[in-house]
Amino acid sequence: MLLAAALSALFTVSPARAADGRITGLAGKCVDVAGANTANGTAVQLYDCNGTGAQTWSNPGDGTLRALGKCLDVTSGGTADGTTVQLYDCNGSAAQKWAVSSANDIVNPQADKCLDVTGNNSANGTRLQIWTCSGGANQKWTAPASGGTTPSGFVVSEAQFNQMFPNRNGFYTYSGLTAALSAYPGFANTGSDTVKKQEAAAFLANVSHETGGLVYVVEQNTANYPTYCDWSQSYGCPAGQSAYYGRGPIQLSWNFNYKAAGDALGIDLLGNPWLVQNDSAVAWKTGLWYWNTQSGPGTMTPHNAMVNGAGFGQTIRSINGSLECDGRNPAQVQSRVDAYNRFTSILGVSPGSNLYC
Incomplete structure (x- = not known):
């Protein structure tokens, strides 16, 4: 998982x-x-x-x-x-x-x-x-040179980001997020302006759910830390048995996920997983890696779910569907949907359809 x-x-x-x-x-x-x-x-x-x-x-x-x-x-x-x-x-x-x-x-x-x-x-x-x-x-307006746009062209302004996460941990910087965008230029930059904003809201809503509103940088249950090493992988766990616990906005965990994300991003996360909790841009990149390239228990990446009109519900399925979707944990699903609705409202767009999984 x-x-x-x-x-x-x-x-x-x-x-x-x-x-x-x-x-x-x-x-x-x-x-x-x-x-x-x-x-x-x-x-x-x-x-x-x-x-x-x-x-x-x-x-x-x-x-x-x-x-x-x-x-x-x-x-x-x-x-x-x-x-x-x-x-x-x-x-x-x-x-x-x-x-x-x-x-x-x-x-x-x-x-x-x-x-x-x-x-x-x-x-x-x-x-x-x-x-x-x-x-x-x-x-409500996103205006040039007002904090409403950024050199990256990201559809969420710094003011809107702060409104979404009023109690966030200082580690999760807006500049770290915008610095990470270059790793996946199609993210929140595909389709109409509405689709771009919906995708940004969807990503940030799931991130908010995973981190308690961008409060937690690392997994809080330390008892789980030794469980995320899969020794069946040929590369093992060079950073140690307990080094691959959840970190960052998407709470990246397991040695094989650190290996795959690091390979995709050109960063040695298998050898140095602590980068994800020490470097804001690296942390954001791991979240974007999963969002743009991984289907998880779903049938599509969260990015494709949003840009192809499948709806927010399918992003939930791709992130944690085996534990939450099809009636398994409706309260957790509702938490994600509530965050998504709140964030689309801040961005001034409709949330679209198919919000649940």
Whole structure:
């Protein structure tokens, strides 16, 4: 068995982290300039992400958000709920100043109101406006240079990661996770924006379940430690009988799993399994190794389950299905599903179907 038992202040966007990119929100859709029109007063709306310049926003470090050479602007400098936003010549006014919170709100400080999808409607063409901040999904955004995107392009921002794991162990760093992504570039980077976010949420939900919310780095039941050495393997257990206990986000255990993961990653984990509890990036890589390459007791890898539409339930089956699925332990399954639902909500996407196994 592989698995062992288990910033709220607003800040103006920093030029040091400025980057061009999409602003994504409700239903994984993008903030879009209608018709890619550069005329002053052009509506800014929600639309399917398509990679065009009408959806490419930058932050030059002066508190503005810009597309097509113009600024995101509150119409007529209004401050009332329901005031629309538009594209307009940059003029340095308070109507064009935006601040991004660690909770992924985009706020116009003059009005003290949030960028909002009118009527919580995810249909293409829905106009964007400002509205009293409510914390709703229609006011949550992943914005360029706001902590909403990373150089890796990971669909989970650092702020969202911290929201998912408020009590996490300091070992499980966000930078360690993003550093590990290069080992499996297809992870959370395949298919539509919705599928990418669903896969990230699914991985992190299972990881959360395995580690008590990213609290535990190593298996807590030390009595199990001597049991994870399979001496029938030709390479044996060079690090010692008790060296292959559960570690890291997926709680990697058994000498043969350390050997297979190490071989795949180019790291000597058979000889030095302690790397998984001492190096955050290595730990995350072992979790991604299992997620992307191993089917476990299931019939597909968790990665394939998510990108091919089989659903979150099949990721549970591939990770611990022999102990949890088909009615064996519904409480454990529910724990995973609850985490997945919570994380997809944070990312602003539907969880999809087939959540149970």
